[in-house]
Amino acid sequence: MTKKIWHILILSVVFLLIALPFSKTFAVLPDEILSDATLEARARNLSQEIRCLVCQNETIDDSNASLARDLRILIRERLKRGDTDDQVRQFIVSRYGEFVLLKPPLSKNTVLLWASPMAVFIVALIILFACWHYRSSAKPQPLDAKERRDLERILERID
Amino acid sequence: MLVELGHFSLILALAVHLLQSVLPVYGCFVGDRRIMKSSVPIAYLGFLLIAFPFFVLIYCYVISDFSVANVVQNSFSEKPLLFKITGVWGNHEGSMLLWVVILSFFSALVGLFGKALALRLKTLVLSCQSLIASAFLLFILLTSNPFLRQNPPALQGRDLNPILQDIGLAIHPPLLYLGYVGFSVCFSFAIAALIDGHIDAVWGRWVRPWALISWFFLTGGIVMGSYWAYYELGWGGYWFWDPVENASLLPWLAGTALLHSAIVMEKRGALKIWTLFLAISTFSLSLMGTFLVRSGILSSVHSFATDPRRGLAILAILIFFIGAALLLFAFRASALKTGGLFRPISREGALVFNNLFLTCALSTVLIGTLYPLLLETLTGDKISVGAPFYNLAFVPLMVPVLFFMPFGPLLAWKRGDIGAVCRRLAIAFIIFVVAIVFTLVKTSFRDVLSALGIGLSWFIIAGAVTDLIAKTGQRSTSFFVRLRRFFGLPGAVFGTALAHIGIGLTLLGIITVSTFSQEQILILKNGDSTSIAGRTLQLKGARLFNGPNYNEKQFDFSVSENGQPVAFMTAAKRFYPAQQMPTTEAGILSDGFSQIYIAPGSETDNGLTVHIWWKPRVIFIWFGGIVMMLGGLCSLCDRRFRIGAPQRKRKLT
Numbered sequence: 053m054t055k056k057i058w059h060i061l062i063l064s065v066v067f068l069l070i071a072l073p074f075s076k077t078f079a080v081l082p083d084e085i086l087s088d089a090t091l092e093a094r095a096r097n098l099s100q101e102i103r104c105l106v107c108q109n110e111t112i113d114d115s116n117a118s119l120a121r122d123l124r125i126l127i128r129e130r131l132k133r134g135d136t137d138d139q140v141r142q143f144i145v146s147r148y149g150e151f152v153l154l155k156p157p158l159s160k161n162t163v164l165l166w167a168s169p170m171a172v173f174i175v176a177l178i179i180l181f182a183c184w185h186y187r188s189s190a191k192p193q194p195l196d197a198k199e200r201r202d203l204e205r206i207l208e209r210i211d
Numbered sequence: 212m213l214v215e216l217g218h219f220s221l222i223l224a225l226a227v228h229l230l231q232s233v234l235p236v237y238g239c240f241v242g243d244r245r246i247m248k249s250s251v252p253i254a255y256l257g258f259l260l261i262a263f264p265f266f267v268l269i270y271c272y273v274i275s276d277f278s279v280a281n282v283v284q285n286s287f288s289e290k291p292l293l294f295k296i297t298g299v300w301g302n303h304e305g306s307m308l309l310w311v312v313i314l315s316f317f318s319a320l321v322g323l324f325g326k327a328l329a330l331r332l333k334t335l336v337l338s339c340q341s342l343i344a345s346a347f348l349l350f351i352l353l354t355s356n357p358f359l360r361q362n363p364p365a366l367q368g369r370d371l372n373p374i375l376q377d378i379g380l381a382i383h384p385p386l387l388y389l390g391y392v393g394f395s396v397c398f399s400f401a402i403a404a405l406i407d408g409h410i411d412a413v414w415g416r417w418v419r420p421w422a423l424i425s426w427f428f429l430t431g432g433i434v435m436g437s438y439w440a441y442y443e444l445g446w447g448g449y450w451f452w453d454p455v456e457n458a459s460l461l462p463w464l465a466g467t468a469l470l471h472s473a474i475v476m477e478k479r480g481a482l483k484i485w486t487l488f489l490a491i492s493t494f495s496l497s498l499m500g501t502f503l504v505r506s507g508i509l510s511s512v513h514s515f516a517t518d519p520r521r522g523l524a525i526l527a528i529l530i531f532f533i534g535a536a537l538l539l540f541a542f543r544a545s546a547l548k549t550g551g552l553f554r555p556i557s558r559e560g561a562l563v564f565n566n567l568f569l570t571c572a573l574s575t576v577l578i579g580t581l582y583p584l585l586l587e588t589l590t591g592d593k594i595s596v597g598a599p600f601y602n603l604a605f606v607p608l609m610v611p612v613l614f615f616m617p618f619g620p621l622l623a624w625k626r627g628d629i630g631a632v633c634r635r636l637a638i639a640f641i642i643f644v645v646a647i648v649f650t651l652v653k654t655s656f657r658d659v660l661s662a663l664g665i666g667l668s669w670f671i672i673a674g675a676v677t678d679l680i681a682k683t684g685q686r687s688t689s690f691f692v693r694l695r696r697f698f699g700l701p702g703a704v705f706g707t708a709l710a711h712i713g714i715g716l717t718l719l720g721i722i723t724v725s726t727f728s729q730e731q732i733l734i735l736k737n738g739d740s741t742s743i744a745g746r747t748l749q750l751k752g753a754r755l756f757n758g759p760n761y762n763e764k765q766f767d768f769s770v771s772e773n774g775q776p777v778a779f780m781t782a783a784k785r786f787y788p789a790q791q792m793p794t795t796e797a798g799i800l801s802d803g804f805s806q807i808y809i810a811p812g813s814e815t816d817n818g819l820t821v822h823i824w825w826k827p828r829v830i831f832i833w834f835g836g837i838v839m840m841l842g843g844l845c846s847l848c849d850r851r852f853r854i855g856a857p858q859r860k861r862k863l864t
Contacts, residue, residue, distance in 0.1 A: 082732050082820060103595045109453050111597070116812075154597025161592055165582045169604040172574040176567055187552070 084121070086128055095128045098137055102127075102144060103152050111154060214279055217267030218358035224260035225348040228315075231257060231341035235334040247330050250337040251322035257341060258312075258319040261348075265299075265312045268357055272299050278364035281305065281357040287370035287789050289760045297381040298371045303505060303521070304357035306384060310501065311347045313385075313392040314340065317421075321396060328417060335403035336396070343395055346528045354521045370760065370789035379439030383432060387459060390429025391497040394466060396421040398494030401487045402536060405543040410487065415477035418490065420852050422473055426466045427843035433459050434836030442797055447808050447824050449832055452598045457580045458500035464573040465493040471562045471569075479624060481551030481559055484544045485566070491540060495533040496577075502529050503580075557627040561619035565612055572608040579604065613667055613718065617674020620707050621681060635681055639673035646670075654726065664722035671715035675708040706846025713839030720804075720831025729825040736818035744825035746807070747771045748780075753819075761787045763796065766811050766819060770800060782809040782821075804830040 086092040096113060102123065104115035112120035123144070130140045144152055156162045195203065231253045238246025271279050272295045275288045285302045286295055299305040318340040325333045351357075400418045404410040436459070441449040450456065469489040476486045502525040553559040579596045587593055617639060621632045633640075647666035654661065682704055683693040729743055740749035751767040763785035770778040782798030798809035805827045812820030 082734050085732065101597075101599055103597065109451065109597075114448065149593065151593040151595055154595050155599030155603075156594045156596060161586055161590065162582075162594060165578065165596065165600075166604075168578045168582075169571065169575045169608060172578075173571045173608070176571055180563070180567060184555075 084124055084128065086132070088132075091128070091131050094137060095124070095131055098127050098131075098140055099124050101141075101154050103154050105148060105152065213267050214271060214276070214358050214360065217264035218356070220260050220267075221264045221348065221352060221358070224257060224264075224315075225345060225352060227253060227257045227260055228341040228345040228348060232338050232345055235338045239331055239334055244330065247334040250334045251325075254315070254318045254322040254337050254341070257344065258315040261308075261312050261315045261344075264358070265308055268305060268308060269296055269299050272296060275368065277366065277368060278360055278362070279357075280359045280361040283361060283365040283368050285371050286368040287760055288367060290370065290376070291759055293378070293381060294371065294376045298375075300384050301371050301375045301380050304351070304355045306388075307347065307351050307355055307505070308357055309385065310388055310392060311344055311351065313388050314344050314347070314395055317393060317396050318344070325417075329413075332400075332403050332407060332414075335406055336399045339399035339402045340395060343399075343532065346531070350521075350524050350528060354524050368789075370787065373761065373785070373787040373790055373792050373794050374443060376760075376787075377439065377443055379435065379443060383435045383439055386428050386435055387432030390425050390427075390432050390466075391459075391462060391500060393421060393425025393428060394462060394490075394494040394497050397425070397469065397490040398536070401490035402539065404487060404547075405539045408543065408546050410483050410547050412477055412480060415473055415486070416851070418486075419470070419473045419477055420847060422466060422469050422490075422493075423843050423847045426463070426470055427840050427847070429459070429463050429466060430836055430840050430843065433463060434833050434840075437836075438833045442799055443794075447797070447810065447822075447826065449829075452579075452601045454580050455504050457576050458503045461496040461573060461577055461580075462493050462500060464569055464576070465489060465496050468566045468569040468573070469493050471565050475551075475559050475562050479551040479553065479559055481553060482563070482566075483547055487544065487547070488540060489566075491533075491536045495529075495536065496573075498529050498532060502526055553624070554626045556622070556629050558619060558622045558624045560627070561615065561622050564615060565619065568608055568612040572605055572612075575604045575608060576601065610667075613671060613714070616671055616711055616714065617677065620675075620678040620704075620711075636674055636677055639670055639677050642673040643667070643670035650726075658726055661722050661726040665719060665726075668715045668719035668722065671718065672712050675711040675715065678711075679704065679708045701851070702845045702847070702849035703851075706842045706844075706849070708842070709845055710839045710842030713835045713837070713842060715835070716831045716838055717833075717835030720828050720833075720835060723828040723831070724826050727827045728829075731823045732820070733823075734815065734818045734820050739818065741823065743807070743823055744805075744827075745772065746777075747774075748807070748809075748823060750819065750821075751779075756783070758785075760789060761785050766798075766809075766821075768798060768809060770807065780807065780809055782811045784811055801830065804828045804834065806830065 086095065099113040100111050102112050104110045104112045104117055104120040104123075106117045106119050107115045110120075112123045127140055127144070130143060135143070141153065150156065150159075156165065158166055231250060235247055235250040235253075238244075238249070268281070270276075271282050272286050273292065275282065275286055275295070277283050277286075277288075281302065281304050285298050285305075290298070300309045318337055321328075321333065321336055321340070325336075328336075397418050400414065400421070404414055433456075436456070437449045440451070441447060469486065472482050472486045472489055475482045502522065505521065505525055551559070579600055583594050583596055617636055618629070618632055621635055622629075643666045646669040647662045650662035650665045651659070679697070679700070680693075682700055683696040688696075731741060731743055733741060735741065735750040737750055737752050740747050742748070747770070749769045749771070751769055753764055753766050756763050756765050763783040765781050765783040768780040768782070769776055770780060778800055780798040780800045783796040785794045785796050786792070787794070795810055798807075798811075800807045805825070806829050808824040808826055810822040812822060814820070
């Protein structure tokens with residue numbers, strides 16, 4: 053059990069470090085905010101990853117829609133009950149489907165998506181090296197007879 | 212009558228552009244110079260015939276001619292004049308018309324400024340431009356004609372989406388379109404070079420100014436759009452990784468890569484094929500952006516005036532142009548001679564590095580944008596790809612580009628010395644470390660990534676300044692000589708430095724806001740006050756106000772520092788009766804480069820819900836963009852573009 057807690061702790065620290073949030077903006081209402089600051093921070097991180105279903109393309113954190121508000125309250129209730137972030141996520145996915153997750157979880161559907169940045173980079177590197185190799189192995193064309201005569205004439209003049 | 216004239220002129224324009232896309236090409240193949248020369252006047256005519264209907268449409272909006280269906284659907288007689296005019300391109304039909312107006316305008320400019328351009332190349336470029344124009348004109352006339360009448364005429368219009376009734380709409384779409392469509396010139400140059408079968412420094416020198424102009428406008432469009440979203444949408448975000456935003460970012464990334472590779476091509480004659488490919492891709496991505504936005508295939512905060520039926524038509528145009536261009540590229544690119552050898556550590560090498568990472572970052576955004584669409588089509592499963600994905604996938608690919616940005620301009624062509632460059636950047640490195648340590652101390656060692664980011668921004672800025680200083684002389688050069696040389700530096704050098712400084716400033720803004728912003732969500736009664744970032748905000752009261760086509764409730768706040776009142780702020784909740792739509796007008800107070808942002812929420816018996824943000828250095832995000840644009844302008848004013856490109860050697864017959 054303690055091992056699992058450590059696991060989650062390390063994971064969440066890593067996550068916090070990596071997912072540098074680029075816009076900290078909230079449509080959260082005052083009455084929703086939890087008194088426990090750490091729980092509230094987790095709730096906000098979670099709600100920034102979940103898409104509002106009735107708006108076009110907003111997170112439930114940004115959205116003013118009532119459904120988004122319900123979801124925000126739901127997340128906070130689950131967290132208060134002691135759920136982990138993953139459990140909360142799973143609960144929401146089980147009700148609304150994977151569509152709500154703005155960060156799609158790794159599955160057979162999304163493996164290509166998550167692999168793509170690395171794959172593209174590797175392919176680009178291979179192409180680059182291939183081009184480089186091709187270019188550096190290409191020998192300069194030897195001078196033809198006229199060019200050689202011209203060169204000799206110029207060299208003679210210099211001498 | 213005028214409306215019918217406009218309609219007729221549009222049909223005539225289609226005929227002229229169709230002619231233009233066939234006749235001069237025929238002239239090229241039979242070698243008839245008279246036919247080839249006709250392409251320039253036809254380009255002027257093509258522009259006039261499209262500009263006229265555009266002005267007719269503007270006139271219809273200004274006089275609120277409610278017998279025209281398009282005006283009825285998007286205008287309102289009580290709307291302020293400015294928004295009547297901007298409403299012309301606030302809808303699908305009008306914006307497509309603006310698209311072709313700009314396209315034919317650029318064609319006319321090529322004709323006007325292309326006097327020194329080889330006739331064959333110019334003719335092929337203009338024909339290719341006209342082919343694109345014809346496709347879009349056909350699309351407008353068949354599926355989205357803005358000149359259709361409605362009988363009986365309506366008494367009142369349905370008004371424009373209130374979010375669009377803003378000065379932002381006057382500036383944002385035209386700038387964006389100028390950028391999107393400007394790249395069509397680069398595309399046409401690439402196609403012409405492929406058909407022509409050779410490409411040289413002259414080509415590079417002609418393409419670069421067009422790429423610069425387009426990049427300048429596209430940067431402006433994105434910056435403007437971002438600031439508009441920030442103050443209008445009322446939740447203080449400036450970039451949402453929304454598909455439509457991505458659609459404008461993609462050509463920007465490709466265009467940035469193109470600008471850099473075109474330098475190598477122009478100066479060193481290397482990377483020719485790659486530059487051609489980028490020129491084709493950039494415009495292809497612009498076309499794709501147009502398709503994504505106009506078809507409404509992706510749901511987004513920007514979805515307005517979309518119609519899925521039209522999507523198919525744009526998709527067909529898209530596939531035709533991209534497919535044909537890539538086919539041509541595949542068959543003809545190998546015929547182009549490459550040249551200009553260089554070592555990996557050199558200016559060329561640095562620019563290749565830049566292109567490698569920019570292309571990968573671009574692919575990531577492209578895949579992230581299209582993946583959900585493809586997955587849904589293939590398997591029916593719906594997924595979302597949002598900000599968390601891009602933060603994980605896009606940001607790491609951009610970091611190397613950003614970090615090595617100061618190195619590029621300091622490296623020599625062909626063969627560079629990385630050690631010497633590092634020594635030159637010594638002061639920049641010191642600034643880098645100091646900024647990191649300073650931020651770490653300020654955040655009490657909590658936010659390592661932000662500290663690194665802020666250090667990186669200062670490193671980029673210091674590196675760009677170092678480059679400017681380094682270009683004025685050696686260590687022993689006296690100050691006055693340096694000063695004189697500084698003012699004599701070519702525009703392109705200032706352009707590079709300013710554009711890089713702009714990137715640094717934008718990055719600094721983004722990271723400072725995400726690290727140090729403060730936020731409060733609370734309920735305020737009249738007279739209640741709260742403090743944020745050392746300032747006290749007090750809700751003074753509310754009053755009703757009637758605008759021309761809306762009514763609103765304004766909330767007044769006073770801002771005081773150390774007990775002294777310093778400013779007033781007004782935020783409002785607005786309601787547009789014609790569209791039955793409420794909007795939030797955020798109250799924004801700038802203090803230097805930082806801002807206080809107030810978004811009023813719902814009113815309850817306990818008082819008014821307000822969101823208050825302190826956004827430190829937030830203006831840097833857009834100011835950086837403007838500095839980048841300035842850089843583009845400086846580069847464009849470079850002497851070598853004014854003096855005129857060297858003419859191709861005449862062939863002796």
